[in-house]
Amino acid sequence: MVSRDDYLVGWVCALPIEVAATKATLDCIHDNLPPNQNADDGNSYIFGSLQGHNVVLAYPSSGVYGKTSVAGAVAHLHTSFKSLRYILMVGIAGGVPDTKEDVRLGDVVVSKSIDGRPGVIQYDVNRERAEDQHTRAREVNQPTPLLLTTIGKAETATIFNESKMPQFISEIVRKEPVLFACPGPEQDVLFEPDYDHIASETEESGCNECNPDKIRPRKPRDIQDPVVHYGVIASGHRLIRHGATRDKLTHDQCVLCLDTEAAGLEDAAQYLVIRGICDYADSHSSKLWHAYAAVAAAAYAKEFLSLIPTVSKTIPLAANTPAEAAPVLDALLLTRPEVDRKSLIALKGRRVDGTCEWLIQHPRYQEWLSCVNPPVLWISGGPGKGKTMLAIYITEVLQPEVEAAGNVLLYYFCSNRNKNQNTALTIMRGIIHQWISLQPYLARYIKKSFDTVEIVKYTVSNFTLLWNAFLTLLRQTKSSQVICVLDGLDECEKGSLGQLLRAVGNYLSHPGEDARTRLKFILLSRPKPAILESSLGQYQRIKLDESDAGISDDVERYIFANVAELASEQNLSGEMVAQVQQALLAGADGTFLWVGFVANELEGRNWAQIKELLQCVPKGLGGIDDKEALVPILQWVVLAARPLTVDELTVAAGIRPSGTLTATQVTMSLLRLCGLLVKIEGGVVNLVHESAKEFFQSSQVNIRGISMFYVTQDAHRALMRTCLAHVERGYKTPGSVHEKSRQHPLLHYASQYWPVHFQHAEDVIDKQSEFCRPVLLV
Template sequence: MGDPFGIIGVIGVAAQVIQMTVQVGLDWKDAPSDARAFLLELRTLQTVLQETNKNITQNPDFVKAFEDRHSTILSQLGDPSKETAARSLLSAAEVELKNRVKDLTKRSQSGRVSWETLKGAFTAKKTRDAVENLNRQCQALNSMAAIDAIALGASTHSKVLETQKAVEEVQQHQLNQVKNTEEKLILEWLTPIDYAPQQVDFIKRRQSGTGQWLLDHPDFRDWLQGDKGTLFCPGIPGAGKTILTAVVVEHLTNQFHNDSNVGIAYIYCNFRRTDEQKLEDLLASLLRQLTESQISLPRPVTELHERHKKKRTRPSADELSKALQETCASFSRSFIIVDALDECQAAQRSSLVKEAINLGARRGVNLFMTSRLIPEITDKLDRSCWLEIRASKEDVERYLEDHIQQSSSAIQKMQGEIKTAISDAVDGMFLLAQIYFDSLKSETRPKKIRAILKGLGTQIADSGEKQRLELLIKAYDDAMQRITEEPRSRDLGIQVLSWITCAKRPLTTTELQYALTVEPGDLELNEEDLLEVNDMVAVCAGLVTVDEEGDIIRLVHYTTQEYLQRTQGKWFPNAEKDISTICVTYLSFSQFETGACATNDEFEERLQNNPLYDYAARNWGHHARQASISSKDAICLLQTPSLREASSQALLIAKRSWHWAYSQQFPRYRTSLHVVAYFGMVAAVAELIAAGAIVNAKDGDDSTPLHLASWNGHATVVQLLIEAAAMVNAWNKDEKTPLHLASSSGYYTVAQLLLKGGAKVNSFGDYNRRPLHHASRNGHDAIVQLLIEAGADINAEDRAERTPLHLASWNGHATVVQLLIVAGATSVGCEDKRGITPLHYASQKGHNAVVQLLIAAGANVNDKDHDDSTPLHDAAASGYCTIVQKLIATGATVDASDIFKWTSLHFASRNGHDAIVQLLIKAGATVDAKNKDEKTPLYYASLKGHDTIVQKLIEAGATVDTKDKYESKP
């Protein structure tokens, strides 16, 4: 690098001056003091200039550091073509020092050289001036460097702060990602069931403007504008209730999409989805949807997850219900939409209606429900909140207009006739309009079209549901007749309908494609033969549709399913056998000969690559049982251990497992007899027993075939196994006998057979529970009675010292509680290990009928558990107003306190239960009661923002400025 700064020249000249004294042989120690001072100063200045040169002139990083900012040094010395004060001083010093070199050279050549000879060169005024100027310049350079350092430091600090901020943002982003991942896992744990794809599909089917009459109806507007209440919309089958429900969901979503204080959740009940629409599933789905709309997971959900994740258990319906209510309370408004209550399983329907009504009664919660007119549902609902759903003539005509435009020119020319004829014939039954139009849409001759229109069934206005269903059945008959009259597509149409009708769960389009491609005896599948989805739909005369978002192929309506199930013997009598044969053929393909997969990844890859694998493995035996198939029809699958193991893996692993090796969590070593006993295949069981199968063989869980048959309720198989000397009291790894399993699952006939076969009624099982514990916990009253009559110990205690009465009370099984009390249960006031009585459990869970039964049987309403909590504490904390009333009326001590000095009023105030606070105040509760922290109910009500309760407490005389032990006030 050159000398852009003018420093190198000065350094060189200064070095020459200093070296001259050495070259002439003078000793530094002999130098006069003034000469020595001069040279020392010059040497110091040289060092300063050298360091400046090294750290600036020869340091490209310095120049680069100031590329985008001002530098004091660079402004003075940076540009060689620019004359500055600093450069002038350096130049002057260099010139004068050069003169001193000349002078020293001249003096050193004049005879004998001494310090005295050279002294004049060092003390000359110009020399002194030059060195002083050089000194000042070095000081100036130091000052400039200091200024630059400060500026650079400040800039660096700014950049450090920026970098630190960026790092913090990255860290926060990473933390948010981790949090989001954790929250997603929790939501998936809660339930993987998603109704959004169905919502999208339903809205896609809606013609523009459909359902506007409902949104404009005064009853709907009143419901929408109110802050609580229920709107029940009954309708005949096929009236279009589901589409209108989707319209309501879309309307609410659009109206409140920017309002985070409004929660919206919806479920579409479907009679084909029984495996994922138990009460717990439905409540979990509502809870998940409300949770997803919040910035972070609400406390009730995280607490629920924490409570169950370590034990790998699932939350109960009561826990989910409570969490759902608390989550609803966190919104200013919540809309809960439930479609097709009538399609919910009969065993779950009553509980779902109860839960829905309880939600709809809460302030800030609006409930919208649809259903057929079923007394089990309608008897529980106030008629003042009803709004009947019918397909309006305008909606039917919109549908017809849209589909006519996609049809033949003959259909389009007759648009007016078709619209009038069909809309008059259906009278509010949308489904019928779809089927009627499908019957003529492919016709091209006006004469034929008019003949079809003339033959349509005509409804009488306001006719009853029975008459409407008769017309629907006739329409289905006509559709099936059209299918069977098409020789080229008849077989495929029947196959499609038989699979969809008889499948044990809804099928994806891919599953059905593969199912229809497999033929009996195939050794592998040729994917070139896979049918197009449109072809499968086209041959079914409008009875089949595809939910594109969910990729589900299904019948157009549940009445279609009911019709085909009822007429199965006419249209496809061998469907169960045919489906079973296809499933067995598929499971016998060579790709499954390697047996069970060793890892999760391998298993998931197998599922991905073999679309029919999951369905076939889980359901082939159910179809075989219904078709009374013998073991010979599944001989390859049953007698090949690797194939048996591969199918068992898909059959038995839990679909909702978060275990790191979930694919290995299934029992190995199941024999052929285990398999057919599990599915209840009577003929196959008899054949294998006759052929010498080991009746008491144990699988990897120590379960025998009798365990599996008892667990699944296959009474005839149980009888066959008992007659073949099966051990009725054998324990599996969970320490359960077959009687434990039958009692827990509710299979009365099986339990009866086992008892007759010698099963011990008081056999200890897991957790020291006996069969009566299991039957009582799950509410199987008939089995409870059977076990009592067989000599069951009604007061037996499990490991937690809970009796059957404890478990029945906890789960709200009033009939079982009554049976146990009548049978002489002495445990009405019995305490478990934590001092909790049956009345505590019933009060905590909100089971009114059980509470009344226990009190009538002599339960003490003031019993305390080991935390000194009473049933009143539990009911008040959980928000069960009717139970609080009952307990107070029976003599419960209103001001009873637990070990932390909490009263019932503390709990009710903290948890926001307005009505209970009012009840407790009216009953004489002390409004200024203090707990161990000296906090009052008013403190907790204020802390939680329950303004109404705060007002009630103050009106009742609560002290506003009272302090707790930490000097905090409400």
């Protein structure tokens, strides 16, 4: 039977509509637990499971909305459920319009520290009259690393169009379509902040008596799904229903929404506040959007939980093992390699039958597999050689063999999709987390490094401490062999890559006399940077660029499989199939990269379009008239450390107005010329396919006619200089950080990511001349 200790996730609501939305969100509802012995606990509880987590929903029995009831509910929840790892505060709130985030009804706001401001602040209302209200803010503690990390994963999922929130919302609405239906954008009306509501005889008539000339015009959105915003939430003991007061608070604190629930929390480190926007915190507020806003908040919470690994309470080890492992797992969590592997398979597609299998027959692999020495096998190859698919295949082949022998397989995939996870620190956090998940009893040997918040911060930010923890696990494990497969080491930040390679090399050279467990590695990367060659050149190596590597046969199989699928979809004749196969074989140049790029573009096209596309790709860029204008745009799209908004890209690429067109409109028209390459979603510019990023950095573009699009280290240098120029302008501009960002749309990106471009361009930069800028000498 499920006990109270099995519930690790707390979920707090205040209003009945929030509770109803949560019940509809749960995957299943559990039977009630035996009554709590705590007689003072006045909460009502609902128990269930969601995304593999046992969740306890708590809400005040009294139904009183505000600071006292919610804070009391949280206190009783903690007392009655002592195993809770964190609590989600899920509900509705009043949104703050007229910010750069453009908050709308039905959107979701999630508490997050922005520009040094805490994610949740408290305000006090000191006077009775709304127009005289004065706010006094104080901050609430920051969430734990686990919650902050999961926020980052949710943001990344949205950027790469992998969010399941719209799906979750649809599933909830289908359960109660009348109650939870979206009112629609036509019901999203914003009045001028100084215009008060004109009351009518019935509440149902809404703002029918209000002056329509006072409605603030806003540009319709291209998408209808809720947008998730991350930023500051203000919480007080009274609801604000006054537009001018709302805007005053926003101007002072950059607040995105206002509620009354987080105000009474004494220690918010274990909480995340999630709010669906139901009104604009003005006198025109009504209940029309309450239900849908509650659904949107609950759907985000469901997605959030899907990104957090479950911690089993039934591991057949010592009774205290899960309790010891949980804080260590929470502190280490940044990414889950097993989930990353599934995501890569979904992104790249399943392996074509027959491909990759040559590797396990290769004599160097066989020697690595069967012998103690060599302990390292290095698989190197240029872009598009299928290294990641080989890494996935290796882990799938090794996993059953390793587990059957009672040994450990660890793996990690570096990716240019997320620069923040491409460091030696994140690699160590990923594989240690994976190891503790497989063998939780090991947590007891390193738990002292994760005792307090301050110690955790120090441990997870120090490579030496993490490496020592890894070696401790190696000494204490009951397994006789540990295998690590690390893919994409060339994507790893250069300085920390050196740390990792030195640590591995030093250990393998002097493992110690008491080393009972063998440690072996398979490392996959491009041949460069040079540190890889100097560190790994002594070990066994398979070069994918050599003719005997088996890649050419794999590419041919890959082409035939893609063309067969295309022929089935488009009913192509045998002659048509032969033409497509011949064109792809001629252009492949021994890599999967170009084939995958073109095959994706052939989908859904008729035969005439297929023939035209095969003739113009990859040299199709040569037919563009305004090549020079496209170069800076594509450089930024390909090399930016994160996807840029259209406004950011316009400023970064130095686009100017032309005739009657604004600079942003000029950028949009240029982006349309790249129809095969880029997409714009929610105002964010992305490459259509990840393979295009590698394509523009490969030698396949360095050919006559389109060589100006070949992205090199020099391009990173140019981007770094642009970033520093914007940092200088922002430094010289008076005002707060928020005000500077309004005047310089690229300032946030430039301030955070210019070092990324510097690292990539380090070999072609004269550091002395580059860094004589005044802003860098302050």
